[in-house]
Amino acid sequence: MITTIQMKNKVLDIWSILKSERQSGLVKRLYSVNSKINIYCVYQYPEECYGIALSFPKSIRFNLEPFASVSEPVVEIYEDKSFPNCMILCAKIKHLDKINEFSYLCESVIQTILAEKTIVDAVRTFGNTLLRWKNLFECTSGIGLSKEEQQGLYGELRFLKKCLTSTSQLYYDIVQSYVGTNRTMRDFQGKNWAVEVKTTSTNNPQVLIINGERQLDDTLVDNLYLYHCSVEVSKQAGESLPEMVHNIREILKDDVAACSLFNAKLFEAGYLDIHEPFYLKRYYKLRKDSFFCVKDKFPRIRENELRDGVGNVNYSISISSFYSYEVPEQQVFLKCLSND
Template sequence: MNLSQIWKALEQDVTEVHDFGLAKRRILPKSRLDFFLGILTPDGTKLFEFEAGLPFPSVEIELTRGFVTIIEDTKITLKLTHESYLDFFTSLIDDISSYTNQATSKEQAMHMFLSRLQQWQLFLRRCSPNGLGEEAQRGLFGELYFIRSYLPLEKIEAWQGPRLLPHDFQLPGFAVEVKAVSTKLHQKLKINSEKQLDDRAAGTLYIYHLSIQPGKSAGESLTDLIDALRDRFTGHALQSQFEELLFLSGYSDNHRAHYEKIKYTIRNESVYLVREGFPRITELDLLQGIGDVSYTIATASCTPFAVPISDLKLRFSEDSSWKA
């Protein structure tokens, strides 16, 4: 019986409960670990329980769209708060329980459960029940295009964008910020924080500007690009790491049909070197108490800072540990 069938069975169970209570059923019946789906009556709230058998460590619980997390001694409960998230919630339960079920001890199971839950929380920061919006799709396409074009597969851990770090790619001695801009829009680079173009910790900082034309027929969709990269990672030791980063980016195969509607044609690639005089705002420019700054830069003002793409390629070959 799959999880969707268990939900239906529980819905039938609660019709027979006429008081306050909880109808629940164990999932993964062959597992040594105790996972349950449940429905509270009379409000019909759906939940997922993991009874670890040991007290959970004290951890900070992040507020998450779609569900709340409650830890009570040896039990952790995830309660669905919006029915629009039910498909995601079910996928989350399937993924976390299957992942945690690989544990060889109760203590390891607790840590694996919490670790996987944190990854889902990052995922849901980026993604709505309907998938990534057009801007987020375009941004992910740009980062993946950069990976396919320039990043050696064995250095996929340099992709830091999915982990919500300041720069999309952090390499030894330099970093790259990727900006994919639609040619339907006035050519501006959107900067999301005062840290994004701060090169003090990054070393040399480059902006990779990808100008793309969205359409419905010509070009390559986000899913086309993902499939191409998956083919390259098939059998590679870092295949699972690529999939994890893709997941943290907010991508789910559940939305493939949605992402296949838009195709992108590459119009131009540019690389800018962020150095003295580059139009930007950093923490050093802000008065005390000001933060979370976002702004745009006209690409025309970046032209004096353009460098050949070959300069960026050279940086990959300067350190032997970064050669493909």
């Protein structure tokens, strides 16, 4: 059986069954029999490769060229012998140290694919996901997150935990709004709201680094907020990053879809469970957290204020210069989470 970390999911369960059968070659099993879209969990023996695959008509073209030199995940296309005139698009990995994280990614993308209305949309979604996975696996081949990345992720997860415990909105929708792991311009994004999270551990004078002219630009959203999380970092007192991850998983443990999506987003952020030992001796103790409404004369640079030819502007703002824009935490959740 495959050893799981923190929780099980359906993908891991199917992989375990396929592995126990020890059938040579690539074997597949439908993830759901109640869908018109045929997506499978696959296992290859004796190579011990795990993955997922999507069946689609031969009339749909898929370009394998971007994946020609990719070591993981391995992306291949086979003829689907279960259905006439169909092919199978397969993505699989072999390294067992990433099996758990990969299963979360698979679980998440399967849910997205099954929600598509047409097989053409399903293939497009799977293809776009595979391109993102390609970059993701290349970035997670090191020894974990830097101290700055750990601190930033801690602040984002602290806000996510606040959202999960402050509203009756579906957990899945809340986790889905966490888009910072996709390297988008802001960390949380809804239909007409956004929240940017900044985490600092420095002493006065405190400044925040703003990455790009669009990060604090409220032109396209009705409500834009800045969440500032100020922490003290130590080797003894406080909460570690793995503890924060565990606490959120506990909140989500009865919602398999939301928990799988959360774990997929952790992996996209570069957080792997096998790297936990690197993070256990670094603790965060909250000094203060504050919410600010970004509007009017809030100190920032907006895209339409730049001269022609100027872009990708990074700048710093002093926290003391925008205290007048501070708002209660409850206002943020009322304006944001109630809008979707």
